[in-house]
Amino acid sequence: MLLSCQNAALAYDGRVVADGLRFTVSAGDYLCVLGENGSGKTTLLHGLLGWKTPCTGKIIHAAQPQNLGIGYLPQQTAAQKDFPASVFEVVLSGRIGRLGFRPFYAAADKVAAQKNLKRLGLGRFGRQCFRELSGGQQRRALLARALCAAQKLLILDEPLAGLDPAAVRDVYALLQKLNADGLTIIMVSHDLPGALSHATHILHLQGRQKFFGTVKDYKAWRKREHA
Ligand SMILES: Nc1ncnc2c1ncn2[C@@H]1O[C@H](COP(=O)(O)OP(=O)(O)OP(=O)(O)O)[C@@H](O)[C@H]1O
Known part of the structure; x- marks a missing residue:
């Protein structure tokens, strides 16, 4: 088990926006969270990242979230678009959590940043200013x-x-390859x-958990729901 929601609910100022959360994510899972706009998906991610505490129930992590080795891609915001740094520096900053007491990035950090730039087809954009990229390139x-x-x-x-x-x-x-690699x-x-x-x-949300299970079971659930 990597993390588990145990009858958790998440709220803003007492207003519950995601309720009845009961699911477990195990190592090697590939979980897609579906639901219409405002159904509580981003709020749930903030709970899973340990940034938001449930108002009822619990979210249990296998280790402290900061020690779980989590990579997070937030929803795009206007502020991210204007970041005044090179593309390489932005990508390299993903290694900050691994610096520990080291004051500088090591060669291995730079190699990893270059490898991931290439993986996303941005190998030749490393020196370019991040804010000069197109929206889709920034996302990558x-x-x-x-x-x-x-x-x-x-x-x-x-x-x-x-x-x-x-x-x-x-x-x-x-993502398929990374998931196959563990x-x-x-x-x-x-x-x-x-x-x-x-x-x-x-996981299907609609202000509360409507479904959690395997893809096969989800297809059967949708059929029943839409019958
Ligand atoms: N910081 C906040 N303060 C107060 N209410 C918030 C805050 N963030 C989100 N909400 C409210 O919580 C509810 C769920 O929002 P959330 O962003 O989690 O939905 P979502 O499923 O990710 O939506 P979308 O698909 O549009 O990104 C919405 O009603 C939203 O208005």
Whole structure:
């Protein structure tokens, strides 16, 4: 078990926005979180990252969240778009959590940043200023940054937003490979067909947990729901 929600609810100022959360994520899982706008997906991710404490129930982590080796790609915000640093520096900053008491990045950190830049098809953009990239290129650079941080768990909030179809295919292929190599993935997505063909588990939210289980069981549940 990497993390587990035990009848947890998350709220803002006493207003519950995600309720009845009961699910477990194990090492090697690929969980897609589905649900319409405002259904509590991003709030849940903040709970899983240990940034938001449940108002009832518990979210249990296998270790302190900061020691779990989590790479996180947030939903895009306007502030991220104007980051005044090179693409390489942005990606390299994903290694900050591994510096410990070291004051500088080591050669291994730089090699990892370059490798992840290449993985996302941005090998030749390293020296360019991050804010000069297109929206889709920025998204890929931030995914490369999250990969630099991810040792055990990758948490992605709508990683496909703003990507062209070829980039979407590439990201799915990359996630599939990383997952096959043992990385656990939790990903918020609005791409139902993509989730059904790539994930191992689905969590469906609608202000509360509507479904959690395997993709096969989710398909059967949807059939019943829409019958
Ligand atoms: N910081 C906040 N303070 C107060 N309410 C918030 C805050 N963040 C989100 N909410 C509210 O919580 C609810 C769930 O929001 P959340 O961002 O988790 O939804 P989501 O499923 O990720 O939506 P989307 O698909 O649009 O990104 C919404 O009603 C939203 O208005």
